[in-house]
Every structure is written in C-alpha cells, then in structure tokens.
Amino acid sequence: MVLKIFFPQCCNKADSGLLVGRWIPGQNSAVVLAVIHYPFIPGQVKQYIHQMRGQSGVDLTVLGSWSMPKEGQEGMESFLRDLSTIFPQGQWLQLSREMGKIGFRCEGEKGGEKDKVIFIHYEQRKVMLSQLHPIENGVPDPQTESQLPQVFGTVCQSEPLFFLDKYDDSPVKLTHWQSEGREGSIIVELMKQASTPVCLLTTWILTLSSVCLPRILNVRPMRFISSKLSTCVQLSYRTEHLQTVSSPTRATTHNHFMRKANIFVSFFVDVSLGLLLVSWMYRENRIGKLANTLVPAADHIAKELEELLQWLMGAPAGLKMNRALDQVLGRFFLYHIHLWISYIHLMSPFVEMILWYVGLSACLGLTFALSLLSDITALLTFHIYCFYVYGARLYCMTVYGLSSLWRLFRGKKWNVLRQRVDSCSYDLDQLFIGTLLFTILLFLLPTTALYYLVFTLLRLVVVMFQGVVHLSVDFINSFPLFSMGLRLFRSYRLAEGVKFRVLCEEPGTPLHLMMDINPLKVSRVVQTYRTPTYSCYPKDSWLALCKKLFLGELIYPWRYKTTKID
Amino acid sequence: MQNGDQHYSMEDETYTDIDGKAISLECQSHSGFCREFTVSSAKVSIGRVMVYTCAVWLSAYIVFFITENTAVLSSAIIITLVGMMVHIHFVKVDHETLLIIGSLGVQVSSSYASGRESTDFIEMDKIKDIVINEAIHMQTVIYYLCILLKDPSDPEAVSSVVPLFQGKRLIK
Numbered sequence: 001m002v003l004k005i006f007f008p009q010c011c012n013k014a015d016s017g018l019l020v021g022r023w024i025p026g027q028n029s030a031v032v033l034a035v036i037h038y039p040f041i042p043g044q045v046k047q048y049i050h051q052m053r054g055q056s057g058v059d060l061t062v063l064g065s066w067s068m069p070k071e072g073q074e075g076m077e078s079f080l081r082d083l084s085t086i087f088p089q090g091q092w093l094q095l096s097r098e099m100g101k102i103g104f105r106c107e108g109e110k111g112g113e114k115d116k117v118i119f120i121h122y123e124q125r126k127v128m129l130s131q132l133h134p135i136e137n138g139v140p141d142p143q144t145e146s147q148l149p150q151v152f153g154t155v156c157q158s159e160p161l162f163f164l165d166k167y168d169d170s171p172v173k174l175t176h177w178q179s180e181g182r183e184g185s186i187i188v189e190l191m192k193q194a195s196t197p198v199c200l201l202t203t204w205i206l207t208l209s210s211v212c213l214p215r216i217l218n219v220r221p222m223r224f225i226s227s228k229l230s231t232c233v234q235l236s237y238r239t240e241h242l243q244t245v246s247s248p249t250r251a252t253t254h255n256h257f258m259r260k261a262n263i264f265v266s267f268f269v270d271v272s273l274g275l276l277l278v279s280w281m282y283r284e285n286r287i288g289k290l291a292n293t294l295v296p297a298a299d300h301i302a303k304e305l306e307e308l309l310q311w312l313m314g315a316p317a318g319l320k321m322n323r324a325l326d327q328v329l330g331r332f333f334l335y336h337i338h339l340w341i342s343y344i345h346l347m348s349p350f351v352e353m354i355l356w357y358v359g360l361s362a363c364l365g366l367t368f369a370l371s372l373l374s375d376i377t378a379l380l381t382f383h384i385y386c387f388y389v390y391g392a393r394l395y396c397m398t399v400y401g402l403s404s405l406w407r408l409f410r411g412k413k414w415n416v417l418r419q420r421v422d423s424c425s426y427d428l429d430q431l432f433i434g435t436l437l438f439t440i441l442l443f444l445l446p447t448t449a450l451y452y453l454v455f456t457l458l459r460l461v462v463v464m465f466q467g468v469v470h471l472s473v474d475f476i477n478s479f480p481l482f483s484m485g486l487r488l489f490r491s492y493r494l495a496e497g498v499k500f501r502v503l504c505e506e507p508g509t510p511l512h513l514m515m516d517i518n519p520l521k522v523s524r525v526v527q528t529y530r531t532p533t534y535s536c537y538p539k540d541s542w543l544a545l546c547k548k549l550f551l552g553e554l555i556y557p558w559r560y561k562t563t564k565i566d
Numbered sequence: 567m568q569n570g571d572q573h574y575s576m577e578d579e580t581y582t583d584i585d586g587k588a589i590s591l592e593c594q595s596h597s598g599f600c601r602e603f604t605v606s607s608a609k610v611s612i613g614r615v616m617v618y619t620c621a622v623w624l625s626a627y628i629v630f631f632i633t634e635n636t637a638v639l640s641s642a643i644i645i646t647l648v649g650m651m652v653h654i655h656f657v658k659v660d661h662e663t664l665l666i667i668g669s670l671g672v673q674v675s676s677s678y679a680s681g682r683e684s685t686d687f688i689e690m691d692k693i694k695d696i697v698i699n700e701a702i703h704m705q706t707v708i709y710y711l712c713i714l715l716k717d718p719s720d721p722e723a724v725s726s727v728v729p730l731f732q733g734k735r736l737i738k
Binding site: 001002004028118120146147148497498499500502505510511513518 | 596597599600602665667668669670673675685686687689691692
C-alpha cells in the first residue's frame with residue numbers, strides 16, 4: 001500500500017526537528033501534528049509526549065525527522081539519522097525539503113521509493129474546527145472506521161498539544177497552527193463568563209414557575225382549554241426550549257451544542273421580532289384601532305352568513321329545495337347567528353382592554369403573536385365551526401340511514417358480528433316502512449347535502465388559514481438559524497467530506513495533494529439540524545380526506561405531534 | 567509533456583454524448599497511481615442565447631402591443647435574466663473531472679458554466695468496484711461508467727454512482 005502522510009500547511013516552513021503525530025492503524029498513513037525544534041533533550045521530549053498522550057487520549061508518537069536546511073546548519077543529515085535509534089519506532093520517516101524546491105522528499109526505512117509516498121497537505125485550524133457529516137447507513141463501527149474520520153478525529157482531539165505557543169517558556173519548542181500565538185476572542189470569553197450566572201438565574205425562574213403553574217393548570221377545564229389554545233402550547237414549548245438552553249452544564253457532543261445554539265439564536269430572533277411588532281402596533285394606538293374594527297368585522301361576517309342562509313332558503317343556484325326542511329334548518333341557523341351577535345355586542349366594551357393586555361404578550365416573541373392570531377380567529381369563527389358540526393352530523397346521519405335502508409331495499413343486512421353484508425328475509429311491513437323511509441331520506445338528501453357543502457367549505461377556509469399560521473410558527477420554531485449562519489460564513493465548520501487538488505510538482509518528487517474541506521449542502525444542514533417541534537401536518541392523505549368528507553365524518557385536518565425527546 | 571506528468575487529449579477522435587452534442591476527453595497522469603480524466607462539453611453558444619432572448623422579448627412586445635400593460639415587458643426581462651442565471655448556475659455543466667488516487671479514493675467533480683464546482687470524494691474503503699453498466703434510455707441502450715459502493719452490511723453493493731456523461735461514443 002502507498003504511504004500517505006498528512007502534513008499541516010503551517011509546518012511547511014518550519015525549522016528542522018522531530019515530527020510528532022499519530023500512525024493510523026491499518027491504513028499505512030501518518031498524521032503529522034507538530035514539529036519539535038532543536039535544541040531539545042530527548043528525555044524531556046519523551047516526557048512531554050507521554051503527558052500529551054494522557055491529556056488528549058490520542059496515541060501520539062514521534063513519527064520521524066524533518067529537515068529544512070538553512071545556511072550554517074550542515075551535518076544535520078547524519079544527526080537526523082541517528083535520532084531514529086533514540087526514539088524506537090516501527091517505521092521512521094525522514095522528510096526533507098530543499099531550498100529553492102517546492103516538493104518534499106521522504107526516505108522511509110524500507111529505502112527511498114519516492115513513487116510510493118503521497119503527501120497530503122491540510123490546513124490544521126480548519127480541520128480541527130470542522131465536524132464531519134458522513135452519509136451513514138447505520139451505526140459506524142469504531143474499529144473499521146475509515147481513514148478520513150480518523151484523521152479529523154486525531155486533529156480534533158489533539159487540542160492540548162496546540163496550547164504551547166512560541167512565547168511560552170517550556171523545554172520543548174513546537175510549531176503548529178497556534179504557535180504564532182494562541183487564538184482567542186474577547187467577546188467569546190466575556191460571554192462565557194456571563195453565561196453561567198444568567199443560566200443559573202433562568203433555571204431558578206423556570207423551576208419556580210414550573211412549581212406554581214401545574215397547580216393552576218391541573219384543574220380539568222383549564223387543562224382542556226390550554227390543550228386547545230395554540231398559545232398555551234407554544235408557551236409550554238418555549239419553556240422547554242429555555243430549559244434546554246439554560247442548563248448550566250456545557251454541551252458535550254457537537255449535536256447537543258448545535259441544538260443549544262440554534263434554540264438560543266432562534267429564541268433571540270423571535271423575541272426581537274416580537275418586540276419590533278409590539279412597538280409598531282402600540283405606537284399610534286394601532287391596537288385600539290384594531291380592537292375597534294374587530295366587533296364591526298364580526299358583525300359583518302354574521303351579516304354575510306345571514307344573507308347566505310336567506311339565499312339557501314330560497315332557490316340557491318336554481319336548485320329546488322324541500323321547502324319545509326329548508327325553512328326549519330334556515331331558521332335554526334339564523335337563530336344561532338342572532339345569539340352569537342348578542343354575545344359579541346355584550347363583549348364589545350371589554351374588547352379593547354382585553355386586546356391591549358393580550359397584545360403585550362407578543363413581547364415574548366413573534367411566534368406568540370401568530371399563535372394569538374390563530375386563537376382569535378378560532379374564537380371569532382366559532383359559530384362557523386358549530387354550523388359545520390351540525391351540518392356534518394345531519395348529513396352523516398342521512399347518509400348512514402340511506403346506506404342501511406338501501407341494503408334493506410335489496411334484501412340484505414349488515415352483520416355486525418361478522419362485519420359483512422348478509423342476505424336477510426324481511427317481513428312485508430318492515431319492507432314497506434323501510435322503503436318509505438328510504439324514499440323520504442333520498443328526496444331530502446339534496447337539501448342536507450347543500451347545507452353540509454356550504455358549511456364545510458366555510459370551515460375549510462378557516463382551517464386553511466389557521467394551518468398557514470401554524471406552519472409559519474412551526475417554521476420559525478424549527479429553522480436552524482445558527483447552523484445556517486455557520487454554513488454561510490464559516491463553511492469549513494460543517495463538512496460533508498473533503499476534496500483533493502493536485503499541487504504542481506517537480507519531477508522526481510512524490511505526489512503532493514491539497515486537502516480542502518467540502519462544505520455541507522444547505523439542504524442537508526436544514527435536515528440535520530432542524531429542531532424537532534410539535535409540527536402540525538395533515539393527518540390524512542388527500543384520498544382519506546375526500547372519503548371522510550363524502551361520508552360526513554368530522555374532519556380535524558391538522559394533528560399536533562407531541563414534542564420529540566431525543 | 568509538462569512537469570513530469572503525461573498529459574494527452576484525444577484530439578483525433580471526436581466523441582458525442584447521448585444528445586448528439588460534441589464533447590472532448592482529456593487524460594492527465596500525475597504520478598504512477600494518480601490519474602485525472604476530464605470530460606468537457608461545448609460552451610454556452612452566444613448565438614443560441616441571442617436567439618432565445620430575441621424570441622422571448624419579441625413575443626413580450628407583441629403581447630404588450632395588444633394589452634398595453636408595461637408589466638408584461640418588465641416581467642419578460644426578469645424572466646429572461648432569472649432563467650439565464652439559473653441555467654448557467656444549475657443546469658449547464660462545463661466539464662466533469664474524475665480524479666483517481668491510488669489507495670486513497672476517487673473524486674468526482676462537476677464544474678458548471680458559472681464557475682460553481684460540486685465535488686464528491688469516495689474513499690477506497692467504500693468502493694466495491696468500478697463497472698460499465700447499461701441502461702435503457704428512451705429507445706436505446708446506453709452504457710455508463712459507475713462506481714459500486716459497499717453496503718455496511720457486506721458485501722452487496724448498495725448505491726451506484728454515475729460519474730460521467732459518457733453516453734454513446736462515436737469515433738469519427
């Protein structure tokens with residue numbers, strides 16, 4: 001097999017010294033992590049490497065020697081060859097670079113066969129910070145892990161090796177990506193210091209509220225109402241999020257860290273958008289104007305419904321209705337609307353105040369404002385929901401009766417025990433009454449069907465609107481903003497794989513490749529880092545929905561999933 | 567010969583892809599165990615672009631003449647621009663490269679007319695074999711080169727990768 005040496009770009013111009021790194025078992029590859037310079041004492045080097053091995057958990061060894069000859073440093077070659085006796089190794093690499101030439105040379109123990117070596121240059125900082133996302137079809141087996149994840153893992157875990165820079169006073173002098181000075185950011189440090197007390201405070205507030213609130217909410221009617229109102233659902237969901245984010249323990253795995261960061265950023269954006277909305281709405285007393293248009297809007301809807309019912313009671317679209325049934329149903333629904341209008345007018349003095357205070361809860365986030373909108377719509381169109389239920393039940397009973405009497409008409413019966421249709425011999429009077437009822441129901445069917453159709457369409461319009469609002473709430477909740485920002489601005493941190501480029505070489509030198517990071521595709525970023533939500537999605541397929549509509553069963557098209565717990 | 571690589575392109579044999587457009591193949595050998603194959607197709611022809619643009623704008627002008635609505639003209643301009651950007655960024659492939667590095671893996675890369683490159687690297691451990699597979703496309707049978715990948719539950723091939731557009735090869 002060809003020998004592959006992963007060489008960091010920062011060490012291209014390093015002075016002569018020893019190579020420190022790791023051999024990857026079974027792959028005939030070596031990852032060079034740093035170069036230790038002269039002068040050094042072999043005993044101290046061994047001690048340092050042993051210490052680093054313990055701290056990082058990576059199997060670090062001295063791989064070989066690196067020579068970059070400068071003026072006045074002749075005679076290094078023999079010195080470097082003698083070093084292999086001090087550090088006992090299975091395979092000793094002797095990498096060298098000549099002035100004026102770009103390519104390296106390598107002499108292994110087995111004799112310098114330059115055709116059997118590949119140098120793969122990598123940028124150490126990017127490889128250390130990036131996270132590989134391989135397309136796995138199952139659980140990866142650590143024993144048979146392939147080469148690239150092992151390389152990435154080695155560089156990532158060797159972080160303690162990169163703590164010493166050239167300004168530290170230590171017995172060993174290293175060259176690696178941080179040797180010019182340790183990288184740090186004052187903002188990140190300040191945020192780390194500030195985060196602990198803030199997390200503790202938030203956790204304390206949350207535990208307090210979680211102690212008080214269940215006492216209120218566990219009363220039966222409150223629990224029912226709070227499960228129906230989407231604002232309460234959203235509130236509980238956000239509390240859960242806050243609990244995840246404000247836990248004082250640091251995130252251990254990469255996925256956990258990304259989850260926390262995504263929740264934090266989306267929460268922050270949500271709250272700022274909500275505050276923006278509140279400041280816009282309360283500025284010129286727009287909320288008062290909104291409240292003042294709410295009652296006339298409800299009135300207008302009721303008036304439109306009355307006109308619709310008058311139309312149905314006449315000859316709608318030229319169809320001839322059954323007069324008596326038409327009048328009964330029409331008057332029944334008209335009385336309902338009259339009741340509804342009375343209730344709205346009773347409430348109208350308080351509407352503005354209620355809306356003013358409730359609108360303040362939009363400070364908690366844009367998602368709360370949208371959930372409030374959905375809830376207000378549901379409350380204002382409650383009569384449409386009631387009409388739909390009445391119409392659907394009536395139609396359902398008609399269809400059910402018709403199907404049963406049709407079976408009687410043909411001399412069959414539904415066997416409940418066997419769940420099938422059996423033949424049955426009826427008496428003459430049973431047949432007579434059955435046929436009469438069948439005829440009555442059949443001729444009344446168009447009237448009930450028309451009422452059912454009209455109210456179902458209205459209900460579907462309201463449901464579609466609520467669905468759109470819920471989908472947008474869900475989108476704001478689950479979209480991974482932090483991961484997307486990372487992918488756009490620091491694309492090397494989320495890696496799908498690597499890509500290689502052949503570096504221009506000179507004749508007589510082995511092959512040199514440059515390993516770049518291939519960033520993750522945007523669609524995979526969203527798919528991997530989506531925060532799981534109580535996403536609402538259609539419960540039935542289109543066919544099942546149509547079947548339910550035809551039979552008159554009540555439809556609740558959006559189903560809420562309970563929050564997934566990983 | 568440059569820099570010790572062997573670099574040669576098949577100039578005397580012309581190839582066409584399954585749609586009949588001319589493509590060219592170039593092989594470059596970087597080392598004993600590293601080879602690069604590049605298949606390039608014809609560039610975006612300026613004549614065709616101009617013909618399409620003129621046709622769209624002429625029809626938009628006729629519609630404007632009939633309806634007297636300026637939104638037709640601006641929408642035609644926007645559609646043309648957006649369509650061209652989408653075409654050169656997502657659809658029009660300029661060249662595709664197959665880089666084979668012995669004992670490391672195979673890299674497949676497509677470069678689009680706008681300069682975007684989409685790369686995929688497959689490690690040697692995951693490759694079962696590279697074969698020529700045949701498929702039925704419309705009314706003909708075409709042959710294409712594909713890489714068989716190993717399934718984690720050995721040793722069946724799970725997914726085929728189609729690297730290059732080598733459809734019918736005509737030697738003229």
